[in-house]
Structures are given as structure tokens and as C-alpha cells.
Amino acid sequence: MKLPKAIQQVIESFEKLPGVGPKSAQRLTFYLLHVPQTELDSFGQALENLKRGTVICSICYTIDETDPCSICSDTARDHTTICVVEQPLDVLALEKSGKYKGRYHVLHGAIDPLNNIGPDELYIQQLVDRVRKDTQLKEIILATNPTMEGEATAMYLAKQFATIGGDFKVTRIGRGLPVGADLEYADDITLQRALEGRSQVNT
């Protein structure tokens, strides 16, 4: 017995998604067979319109409905800091935390020589140009991931900014133990970073 072509096509589409194997793709597809046609139509149309309804901000390169994005065009936000992140989802996560009130710059990845991603594949030149022109800038926060690639990217960026030599400081987001973690189970490098990043206790 061969699967109907209509089913096969949906399975193949699901299989292309990251983290979805052949079995999950099958299960998701057969689940959708029990869903009303209107819901399938709206799912399908949402997918087709996904990229048509979004645009990359020409200032910070995040993904939004308008260009410039809602953050870059918000005059109430602090224009003296730029927070550099890898992905648009990182902007979302930081916005959710509610602590940061400045602007962003999305690199759309990290330097990763093993996967042939160098500085030219990311929005790094755009960031350097932006920093060079920005006279209000007081701080650049490097908030790339604390992975090998993220650290390498942060180091590379810090060197680039040093050559510009403007009147701003460059910082890296704090690394250490996450809230709720257990010292006993933390890895060596996290513990090293946690010790390096220790801060004064205010009494």
C-alpha cells in the first residue's frame, strides 16, 4: 500500500523542518486529517503569507511588519545603546524580560568557520557602519550566545569597534550560573565564568 500523494506531500514538508523526523511528520499529518478544512486552509495561507507579511528592518535587521521596525522608529527608546544579538528571536526574548530599553542589531547568525559562515555572511559590516555614524552612542552590549561561535563573534566585533575608537564602551552580557541552577552540576567553563563575573554584595 502506497500513501496517497496528498498525504505524502504534507509528510515531506514536515520532514524538512528542524527536529521533525519521519515518524513525527507522519503523526502530525494524520492528526491534520481530522482537523476541519477551514483550519487547514488558514494554516496553509498563513505559511504562504509568512514572508510576504514581514520585512527586515534596514537599521537593526530584525524582522517586523514595517521598515524601520517598531523599536527603531520608537523615539521613546534609549538611543545611546545598541544590543547586538544573533537572531530575531533573541530580540523577542530580551524584550520579554522587559529590562532593556535601548535599540538592537541582529546579526542573523554567528561566525562559524566549520559551517562556512564568516563575517561577510552576517550583518557585521552594516553594524560597523552604523556604529561609525552614530554620534549619540555610549554603549554596545554584545549579547551573542555564550557558545563557541557566539564568543568568537563577540571577540571579532570587539576588535572591530576598537579600531573605530569612538566615545563608547563595549560590554558583554553576564555569564555565570542561570537562576535555579545547581553549582554541583555546572560545567567547568560555566563555573570559571561565574567566578570571573562575580560582583560586590551590597549590604
Place this chain on the structure above:
Amino acid sequence: MKLPKAIQQVIESFEKLPGVGPKSAQRLTFYLLHVPQTELDSFGQALENLKRGTVICSICYTIDETDPCSICSDTARDHTTICVVEQPLDVLALEKSGKYKGRYHVLHGAIDPLNNIGPDELYIQQLVDRVRKDTQLKEIILATNPTMEGEATAMYLAKQFATIGGDFKVTRIGRGLPVGADLEYADDITLQRALEGRSQVNT
């Protein structure tokens, strides 16, 4: 910052799928932003056509492109056995194993009083009618899942068939230890079933 509507809609559609939480839905959606538009279009169209390109077989109630399905209309298959399963995916799994050459009957679920699924919600009456009319039938294999619901359904069906009292036997698929399992880690009921289902060793 609010997410663009186009993104929000895709996230919401993914979230409705079983086993996909808010974080995975976000991750899948942002992954799709990097995919070519043609691929998004074909994914969307595949979803919209999923149910239009499939039909339920009026004999065995599996899902296929034609009615009757490719198995029911295949005269080369053994017409003396019916294998009763819960889901169309079970037909697929059994076909893949290549051992079974008879026909199927798909119940589309199992009796599950806690979720308000009684015999009337399944294709049980259709199976009983089919068995009653079938003069060639020699065996009914009850291949519902070895779960509480599957066992209850198998028991219920066995009682129904007993009242028909035709010239066929009713069997249940073998239960015991799966290939590659470890006796030490098997649960009590599986071990009980494995002992009950023991077979003669041919030397």
C-alpha cells in the same frame, strides 16, 4: 515589540499540533523565514489539499486516494482474514512489516469511556455488518494497541463476534517482549503477557 501578524499566525497554527509547544512553534516559524517562498507555497498548498486528495475506503475505512482503497480492491490479497486496527497509520506499519497479506478494518480509535468514546463513535457496527455478510472469512486478527483502551476494544469486539457465531476464529496479536528489549527493565504486565504467550521451541 509585538510579533508581525504573519509570523503570529504561523506560530498559532503550529501550536495547535500535538506535541508542539509555544517555544517549538516559534522556532519552526523563524526557521521557515529563511526558506524559499516556493517551498512555503508548496507546503501551504499541500496542507490545503490534504483532505481534498484523500478519501475513506467504504469497505475497510482506511484513508487512501480511491474508494475502495488499493488493498480492498487488490484481488491478489487473502480474502479470508481481516486485521482490525485502530488507526490508518497502523495499516501502514503492518504493511511495512510485509508479513500480513489479508485485508484490514480501521476503527479510527479505541473505546475510551474517559474521553467519551464509545463503540458508536468508532467503525465497529460497520465491522460487525461486514463480518456478518462475509462468507469467505476464516480469521479476524484483533490488532488494537496493547493499551487499556485497545484491550477493552479487543474484548468488546470478541464478544460481538461470538454472538455472530460464524465459521471463523478470532485471534489477538501476540504480546510480550519487543525485539531488543531487556527482561530486567520490562514492566510486570508485559512479563505476565510474555509468559502467557510463550511458545514451543522447535529443535
